[in-house]
Amino acid sequence: MTTVLDVAVVGAGINGATAALFLARGGMRVALLDRGQICRQASGVNAGTLTMQMTRRALIPFALEAHAMWASAAEWLGHDVGVVVCDGLSLAFTDGEAQLLSERVAARREAGAPIDLVDGKRAQAIEPGVSDKVLLAGHCKVDGYANAYLTGLAFRRALEREGVAIMENRPVTGADRAQGAWALLTPEGTIRAKRVVLAGGVWLEDMASWFGCAIPIKVLINQLAVTERMPVAMRTVLGIASGLLSLKQYPHGTVVIGGGWQGLGDRVAGPRAVIPENLVGNVRLACHAVPALERSRIVRAWLGLEAETADALPAVGALPGVEDVAMVGSIHSGYTSGLSIARHFARWLLGAPLHPGIAAFDPARLVVRPGAR
Amino acid sequence: MTETIASRADVIVLGGGPAGMCAASAAARAGSDSLLIDENSQGGGQVYRAPPAAFAETSPGAFGPDHAIGASLRLALADSGARTAFGCRAWSVSRDVGGAGFRVDVCDDNGLKAWRAPALVVATGATERVLPFPGWTLPGVHGLAAATVMLKAQKLLPGERVAVAGCGPLLLAVAAGIAKAGGKVAGVIDLASVSDWLRVLPGALSRPDLLARGAAWVAGIAAAGTPYLRRHAVTAALGDDRVSAIALSPVAADGTVDRASQPLRIDCDALVIGHGLVPNCDVTRILGATHRYAPADGGWIAVRDGDMRTSIPGLYMAGDGGGISGAAAAALQGELAGLAAARDLGALAAQRHLDLAAPLRRRLGRAMRFGRAMAGLMVERPGLVASIPAETPVCRCEDVTRAEIDQAVAEGAREVNQVKAWTRCGMGPCQGRMCGDTVAAVVARLVGGRSAAGAFTARVPLRPVPTAQLIGSFDYADIPIPRPAPL
Amino acid sequence: MSRRIEKGVQRPPPVTILVDGRLVPAFPGESVATALLAAGYVAFRKSPRAGKPRGPFCMIGSCQECLIRVGEVPVPACQATVREGLEVTLGGTQ
Numbered sequence: 001m002t003t004v005l006d007v008a009v010v011g012a013g014i015n016g017a018t019a020a021l022f023l024a025r026g027g028m029r030v031a032l033l034d035r036g037q038i039c040r041q042a043s044g045v046n047a048g049t050l051t052m053q054m055t056r057r058a059l060i061p062f063a064l065e066a067h068a069m070w071a072s073a074a075e076w077l078g079h080d081v082g083v084v085v086c087d088g089l090s091l092a093f094t095d096g097e098a099q100l101l102s103e104r105v106a107a108r109r110e111a112g113a114p115i116d117l118v119d120g121k122r123a124q125a126i127e128p129g130v131s132d133k134v135l136l137a138g139h140c141k142v143d144g145y146a147n148a149y150l151t152g153l154a155f156r157r158a159l160e161r162e163g164v165a166i167m168e169n170r171p172v173t174g175a176d177r178a179q180g181a182w183a184l185l186t187p188e189g190t191i192r193a194k195r196v197v198l199a200g201g202v203w204l205e206d207m208a209s210w211f212g213c214a215i216p217i218k219v220l221i222n223q224l225a226v227t228e229r230m231p232v233a234m235r236t237v238l239g240i241a242s243g244l245l246s247l248k249q250y251p252h253g254t255v256v257i258g259g260g261w262q263g264l265g266d267r268v269a270g271p272r273a274v275i276p277e278n279l280v281g282n283v284r285l286a287c288h289a290v291p292a293l294e295r296s297r298i299v300r301a302w303l304g305l306e307a308e309t310a311d312a313l314p315a316v317g318a319l320p321g322v323e324d325v326a327m328v329g330s331i332h333s334g335y336t337s338g339l340s341i342a343r344h345f346a347r348w349l350l351g352a353p354l355h356p357g358i359a360a361f362d363p364a365r366l367v368v369r370p371g372a373r
Numbered sequence: 374m375t376e377t378i379a380s381r382a383d384v385i386v387l388g389g390g391p392a393g394m395c396a397a398s399a400a401a402r403a404g405s406d407s408l409l410i411d412e413n414s415q416g417g418g419q420v421y422r423a424p425p426a427a428f429a430e431t432s433p434g435a436f437g438p439d440h441a442i443g444a445s446l447r448l449a450l451a452d453s454g455a456r457t458a459f460g461c462r463a464w465s466v467s468r469d470v471g472g473a474g475f476r477v478d479v480c481d482d483n484g485l486k487a488w489r490a491p492a493l494v495v496a497t498g499a500t501e502r503v504l505p506f507p508g509w510t511l512p513g514v515h516g517l518a519a520a521t522v523m524l525k526a527q528k529l530l531p532g533e534r535v536a537v538a539g540c541g542p543l544l545l546a547v548a549a550g551i552a553k554a555g556g557k558v559a560g561v562i563d564l565a566s567v568s569d570w571l572r573v574l575p576g577a578l579s580r581p582d583l584l585a586r587g588a589a590w591v592a593g594i595a596a597a598g599t600p601y602l603r604r605h606a607v608t609a610a611l612g613d614d615r616v617s618a619i620a621l622s623p624v625a626a627d628g629t630v631d632r633a634s635q636p637l638r639i640d641c642d643a644l645v646i647g648h649g650l651v652p653n654c655d656v657t658r659i660l661g662a663t664h665r666y667a668p669a670d671g672g673w674i675a676v677r678d679g680d681m682r683t684s685i686p687g688l689y690m691a692g693d694g695g696g697i698s699g700a701a702a703a704a705l706q707g708e709l710a711g712l713a714a715a716r717d718l719g720a721l722a723a724q725r726h727l728d729l730a731a732p733l734r735r736r737l738g739r740a741m742r743f744g745r746a747m748a749g750l751m752v753e754r755p756g757l758v759a760s761i762p763a764e765t766p767v768c769r770c771e772d773v774t775r776a777e778i779d780q781a782v783a784e785g786a787r788e789v790n791q792v793k794a795w796t797r798c799g800m801g802p803c804q805g806r807m808c809g810d811t812v813a814a815v816v817a818r819l820v821g822g823r824s825a826a827g828a829f830t831a832r833v834p835l836r837p838v839p840t841a842q843l844i845g846s847f848d849y850a851d852i853p854i855p856r857p858a859p860l
Numbered sequence: 861m862s863r864r865i866e867k868g869v870q871r872p873p874p875v876t877i878l879v880d881g882r883l884v885p886a887f888p889g890e891s892v893a894t895a896l897l898a899a900g901y902v903a904f905r906k907s908p909r910a911g912k913p914r915g916p917f918c919m920i921g922s923c924q925e926c927l928i929r930v931g932e933v934p935v936p937a938c939q940a941t942v943r944e945g946l947e948v949t950l951g952g953t954q
């Protein structure tokens with residue numbers, strides 16, 4: 001019989017990679033499996049924003065903790081992932097947006113995010129690149145961004161150092177229970193482990209179904225675009241009250257434009273096509289916020305798949321009715337908060353009590369058709 | 374507020390070279406409403422690129438035989454009733470949401486426009502492969518294809534003393550073109566040996582006319598006393614701010630540079646160099662057609678049938694974009710694609726289609742034999758890839774060296790998109806359109822072949838779009854901002 | 861010797877374009893890259909990472925090496941067409 005691992009983590013995005021890292025650091029023998037390569041789905045193609053101002057209220061404590069983790073990644077991960085800590089502004093251009101912004105800032109403040117409301121003049125003093133049409137802005141000093149495409153490199157190095165078996169190009173197709181352990185089925189043979197962690201991003205729904213659990217996961221097809229390198233146009237992270245804009249300029253000069261405008265695609269076929277109108281709308285919004293962007297060119301637009309549960313809150317914890325299987329994912333702005341949530345999750349698997357904030361994300365609430373094996 | 378204007382056609386043809394012009398003409402003559410889109414101001418593409426309309430020939434034929442062929446294709450296009458959109462940059466292609474068919478978004482100084490059609494013929498031609506060597510980014514170093522644009526369309530010599538290097542028929546065409554225009558060729562440096570040329574002779578015999586033209590080029594080069602170095606490669610372009618000389622070394626048949634022998638030196642103020650053509654299949658890849666790696670065809674190509682149908686219904690690929698086979702074959706493939714599109718749309722009866730296509734197929738066979746023979750001279754030479762020095766930039770935009778690519782693979786990157794993510798190789802404004810094939814060749818050597826190495830994911834925009842053009846003029850209130858995300 | 865080919869071609873009367881504020885003769889219809897090369901410009905910009913000089917390479921709008929600005933808009937010089945009074949800035953977008 002082949003060796004039995006302590007844990008097999010399926011899905012090498014930010015959630016799976018972080019969980020695997022801390023499980024290994026906790027002394028477990030871990031394999032991390034992905035059907036593609038490490039951090040090449042949502043966790044490698046996202047906008048890299050590490051902001052409180054787009055974060056769900058319930059996730060603010062985790063986002064704050066994760067922000068500190070990202071800022072110190074060079075120390076605990078061994079690679080800085082290009083993280084830049086800077087101020088962030090969430091802008092309102094209309095009275096309606098100002099109203100929405102005030103409400104949201106108040107709610108996020110209450111949850112612990114250090115956001116202040118400032119007027120347009122002050123916003124321009126904080127970010128000279130911003131247009132003079134700003135009425136009101138949320139200002140947060142805990143903001144910044146990472147270079148998402150470096151995530152895989154950073155985690156790969158760290159995981160290798162911890163002795164995690166990284167198994168790329170290993171799609172898992174199902175699972176069997178045998179001799180008190182799980183056997184994960186892959187085209188290249190089975191991987192046996194005492195426990196299984198599902199960290200499959202938008203594919204969590206498929207993964208839960210291997211164990212007879214029906215947990216619907218909605219798929220968002222987020223569009224992003226990037227300009228060529230351009231002279232300094234901005235130094236902060238910018239968004240708008242509704243959350244439908246994210247802007248940052250990387251040190252090398254490119255500006256990434258996002259905010260969750262939708263493209264075409266699905267879970268099976270993956271990202272299919274950028275919707276031109278949505279790209280135009282997103283870029284118009286960006287230029288309205290930072291007029292200097294009009295003097296650049298868009299060189300690439302792309303898509304990534306983001307998971308969303310029925311109540312838009314994460315799915316973290318044991319799979320109901322299934323022995324030794326747990327899941328972590330579907331975290332909104334999960335590139336930011338995933339770090340801290342997946343670390344708490346790993347600590348729990350290592351025997352610590354579950355963080356009370358995370359207990360609220362129990363996957364059991366999401367099961368539509370229990371029938372676990 | 375400028376909004377995207379929507380228009381329809383039966384057949385959209387993307388790319389106005391011989392394949393595209395013939396596809397649009399054939400579809401129109403067969404009764405379909407066809408539209409040709411090209412970013413240039415006239416049809417012709419790379420091979421029949423016309424000088425600016427304001428430039429005139431001093432006597433008939435002064436612009437050369439290619440110009441005459443191009444002119445007749447342009448005339449045929451105008452006569453066919455096909456519509457044209459020249460000077461129009463297609464920046465996005467997609468499957469039409471909801472409807473069957475395709476959508477091509479264009480922008481120009483007049484704003485944005487979306488064209489929709491149930492059939493799309495892709496005729497986007499080829500890009501040139503230039504394998505990196507030290508100094509290849511110096512000003513004064515250009516592609517061979519660039520030299521043809523200078524000579525044919527811009528009526529410009531690449532320099533005062535031009536070294537011409539690389540492989541394939543363009544090498545001779547460019548050297549002869551420079552000499553004919555009154556310029557000085559400092560030397561011709563050919564990767565191929567005499568026996569390599571003799572090997573393609575049987576195939577080339579299918580077009581005695583073109584063969585004779587090639588022979589005349591060679592004779593002309595010899596008569597002018599120009600040094601012609603066979604089985605040699607440029608190993609460096611030398612100079613501080615521009616090229617002032619090149620270094621050459623002998624190469625093995627597979628292109629491996631013989632570093633043991635003393636390099637030669639030729640002084641020049643320009644180097645034009647090309648190592649073959651690579652099919653440009655960005656569009657069919659974005660649309661998700663099935664592709665395969667076919668080294669003899671120049672690289673990754675869309676799988677297609679004898680009527681140029683790809684794996685996606687309604688999507689056709691004609692010309693070099695579907696595999697390098699030359700101008701004559703491209704024109705015939707374009708015609709076949711245009712006819713097939715018309716037939717598939719019901720504009721052309723099946724029998725009539727067969728009658729029209731049969732003679733084209735016969736001629737295509739002959740044209741392909743010649744084109745494929747020439748393509749044989751332009752295949753990727755693995756030894757030349759292996760000879761790229763470590764410190765040489767492979768990605769020109771981001772100055773990513775071969776050593777950095779090797780390092781990414783050593784760290785666990787297993788295919789080109791991961792290499793890209795870890796090095797920024799291919800993330801510059803050309804979006805890997807220049808380096809993509811080379812990066813894949815370099816990575817392939819380390820990960821077990823081209824299929825494993827993969828290709829950079831093709832994405833829109835097809836070309837960098839000026840933001841100002843993309844957004845036009847607009848009112849903030851009219852931006853269709855989606856519903857706020859939940860709190 | 862001029863790099864413009866004279867043999868067999870009749871050009872329209874020349875115009876002038878403004879390159880970084882300098883008057884440069886050019887022919888309507890030709891590309892700005894051609895006009896610049898013919899006027900002796902070799903490097904149009906520096907590569908952003910290594911800071912190395914770059915000039916036209918592919919001449920068909922793919923490589924982006926000859927990037928200039930026409931007015932405010934970044935455009936490859938090989939894709940910009942000369943017309944009287946065109947204002948061109950060298951140096952790419954950085």
Ligand SMILES: Cc1cc2nc3c(=O)[nH]c(=O)nc-3n(C[C@H](O)[C@H](O)[C@H](O)COP(=O)(O)OP(=O)(O)OC[C@H]3O[C@@H](n4cnc5c(N)ncnc54)[C@H](O)[C@@H]3O)c2cc1C
Pocket residue numbers: 010011012013014015016033034035036037038039040041042043044045046047048049050170171172173199200201202203222223224246258303304305306307328329330331332333334335336337338
């Ligand atoms: C375009 C975009 C922009 C975003 N911007 C931001 C942002 O700016 N800030 C922010 O905080 N968040 C952002 N997000 C959200 C964030 O990216 C995600 O929440 C987070 O990356 C999800 O991580 P994950 O590990 O759960 O999933 P993923 O990273 O998607 O990882 C799941 C992995 O599972 C693997 N897998 C699937 N099926 C199988 C199988 N059968 N066998 C083996 N492996 C399998 C996949 O290959 C994949 O690698 C964005 C998301 C997108 C899509």
